[in-house]
Amino acid sequence: MSDEDVMPYARFDSVEGLLQRGRGLGAVRALQGPLAAAPFVYHGIRRDWRWDGFDDRACYLAGLVRDLRLSLAPVVELTGDEGQCRRAAEVLELLALDDCDEAREALCSHVREGAHWVSVLESVSGLWPLEWWEDLGEVARARIGGEPEPPWFTEPWTRFGIEVQRPDPGPAPHDLTGLADDELLDLLAGARPGAPSRVDALRELSRRDPVEGLIPLVPSLVTPDGRRPLPLLRRAIDRLGALAVPAARRWVGDEREWLARLGSDVLAVADRLGVHGPLDRGRRHRTDPRPPAQTDPP
Secondary structure, X not given: OOOOOOOOOOOOOOHHHHHHOXXXXXXXXXXXXXXXXXXXXXXXXXXXXXXXXXXXXXXXXXXXXHHOOOOOHHHHHHOOOHHHHHHHHHXXXXXXXXXXXXHHHHHHHHHHHOOOHHHXXXXXXXXXXXHHHHHHHHHHHHHHHHOOOOOOOOOOOXXXXXXXXXXXXXXXXXXOOOOOHHHHHHHHOOOOOOOOOHHHHHHXXXXXXXXXXXXXXXXHOEOOOOOOEOOOHHHHHHOOXXXXXXXXHHHOOOOOHHHHHHHHHXXXXXXXXXXXXXXXXXXXXXXXXXXXXXXXXX
């Protein structure tokens, strides 16, 4: 759960409690009483009830909104809140892929007029077909000047001719080919004051065979403002392949947006490559947004 305050679960055998836990039985019982279940579904979008980051709760919630034929208005309203926008947008994205024109238009409208349009546009550009969002380029070019800083991610901004932030290249990279894996990990952990930069260490690790010791250091490998991963971190993680999947399942539930997105990207690549078996969470290929039942939290 990402909320700082304590959120006690309802009884495990109640509709509310089952929906909070993402249980398949909760969806079955909700279908038997849609009107009574509706507030619990909306509350599941408003608050993050996941016990861990493995289940793709957006699929579960989107399936409920669709199958119970709930109004999208309360979901769209949540996109106006910075803390709830991401969860609401993910549900709407999936509903749009399930041929819901109202959900698609709601997100496009948010890009045109909403407060959190940058993150919404970045999200839909990674999930929707190009033809669904490429006509938003003129809007993006007109609005980007009002943002406090240029965006970081390449897509969709470079497609629209919008400059993205690029790390200061600084001095020429150090040659660390002579260091052992453990010495590179020490650099990343900051255990060697005055040593070459952590980016240099990541650059060298990205050229080597997988070094599993990198995994526990990932949450600390962030830019000074705490908002972005260090340059070349993603490339180094890509070298780990399936080794990074268990940690990525934890990262996706983290409160830090950069780490949650990194975990999501790792799992998405793993799904496409099939490096850890077929998953029922594939957002690009799934026809039923509802995932299998989840295990009760302790």
